[in-house]
Amino acid sequence: MSTEAAADPSSLVVWGGFGLAFVFGAIANRSNFCTMGAVSDVVNMGHWGRMRMWLLAIAVAIVGTNLLFLAGLIDVPKTIYQRPTLSWLSLLVGGVLFGVGMSLAGGCANKNLIRAGGGSVRSLVVLTFLAISAYMTLKGLFGQWRASFLDPVSLDLGKMGLSDQSLASLVAKATGIEAKTALMATLWVVGLALAAFAFADKRFRANTTQWSAGLVIGAVVVAGWYLTGHLGFGENPETLENVYFATNTRTLESMSFVAPTAYTLELLMLWTDKSLRVTFGIATALGVIAGSLAWALASKTFRWEGFASFDDLRNQLIGAVLMGFGGVTAMGCTVGQGLTGVSTLAIGSFIALAGIVAGSAATLKYITWRAERDA
Numbered sequence: 001m002s003t004e005a006a007a008d009p010s011s012l013v014v015w016g017g018f019g020l021a022f023v024f025g026a027i028a029n030r031s032n033f034c035t036m037g038a039v040s041d042v043v044n045m046g047h048w049g050r051m052r053m054w055l056l057a058i059a060v061a062i063v064g065t066n067l068l069f070l071a072g073l074i075d076v077p078k079t080i081y082q083r084p085t086l087s088w089l090s091l092l093v094g095g096v097l098f099g100v101g102m103s104l105a106g107g108c109a110n111k112n113l114i115r116a117g118g119g120s121v122r123s124l125v126v127l128t129f130l131a132i133s134a135y136m137t138l139k140g141l142f143g144q145w146r147a148s149f150l151d152p153v154s155l156d157l158g159k160m161g162l163s164d165q166s167l168a169s170l171v172a173k174a175t176g177i178e179a180k181t182a183l184m185a186t187l188w189v190v191g192l193a194l195a196a197f198a199f200a201d202k203r204f205r206a207n208t209t210q211w212s213a214g215l216v217i218g219a220v221v222v223a224g225w226y227l228t229g230h231l232g233f234g235e236n237p238e239t240l241e242n243v244y245f246a247t248n249t250r251t252l253e254s255m256s257f258v259a260p261t262a263y264t265l266e267l268l269m270l271w272t273d274k275s276l277r278v279t280f281g282i283a284t285a286l287g288v289i290a291g292s293l294a295w296a297l298a299s300k301t302f303r304w305e306g307f308a309s310f311d312d313l314r315n316q317l318i319g320a321v322l323m324g325f326g327g328v329t330a331m332g333c334t335v336g337q338g339l340t341g342v343s344t345l346a347i348g349s350f351i352a353l354a355g356i357v358a359g360s361a362a363t364l365k366y367i368t369w370r371a372e373r374d375a
Contacts (some may be wrong), residue, residue, distance in 0.1 A: 038051040
């Protein structure tokens with residue numbers, strides 16, 4: 001990257017996002033990091049190894065993100081997750097549908113990006129349909145349904161005396177303690193509790209690959225916030241206003257993979273539209289594929305993969321459409337809400353995450369029941 005490009009905040013955010021996602025993709029491929037897989041392991045086998053890895057990543061993301069905020073390096077309340085309007089029905093329904101979809105498709109958006117890097121043509125098809133569905137939910141027919149029937153069902157937290165959705169703000173309001181103290185207490189209680197649970201298992205402590213992956217993936221989320229919220233925040237030379245450069249939401253962002261797939265498809269289809277640019281989200285989606293590809297080639301695990309049958313194709317496409325709609329409606333996926341959103345301690349992110357896990361667990365149980373019945 002040239003000195004000129006490095007000095008441009010937009011280029012820094014885009015290339016920095018690609019680099020962080022490259023690490024994410026390589027580590028996730030190496031460690032088999034997958035939220036759907038973690039839920040499946042618990043539901044079907046009672047094995048918590050991958051779930052502990054995911055929970056450790058959440059703990060690191062929560063502590064790191066809020067320490068950046070307390071240090072004045074990023075402004076967490078400006079994220080999309082902290083808006084004072086809590087669209088709880090959209091978050092819950094979107095989360096459940098995303099959970100159902102990722103179980104039908106055999107993995108979430110992030111897992112399909114990783115598989116695509118490993119040679120899965122099937123995942124490329126899933127990602128294409130996911131992107132179309134997500135775009136329709138952002139700006140098309142599905143978006144009309146979302147805006148008309150789900151989003152209006154919400155709570156105005158401002159009327160309750162809360163300026164944002166932070167769990168810490170709710171604690172401060174309920175207890176009367178000072179906001180900074182409430183945030184410190186909340187982030188350490190939640191973060192340490194998750195980390196303690198993860199490391200409580202002897203087998204997990206002995207599995208260096210899993211716990212190191214949890215630490216790195218959580219740190220990547222924190223680094224994403226710092227990149228877009230600090231290094232990418234500055235004065236726009238054209239308007240002389242302080243802006244967040246190269247983000248689709250026009251505010252600070254970190255890892256999330258549903259809406260970015262839609263924006264990637266839009267850019268590819270409307271490449272000659274000079275108003276469109278490569279953003280942090282687009283760069284991270286491509287970075288995960290590249291990182292996964294690099295690890296697959298280095299470890300000699302790259303292999304072409306297609307659909308096993310027509311039933312497999314049908315389930316994958318239905319799952320992709322549900323993930324696209326659910327991910328946008330819930331404002332994030334297993335990473336976008338399950339790691340990035342939760343790292344802000346947003347109440348809505350916990351609602352979306354609960355919906356994702358519940359939808360996935362119920363679908364996995366149903367799939368197992370049908371397989372046993374038809375056996």
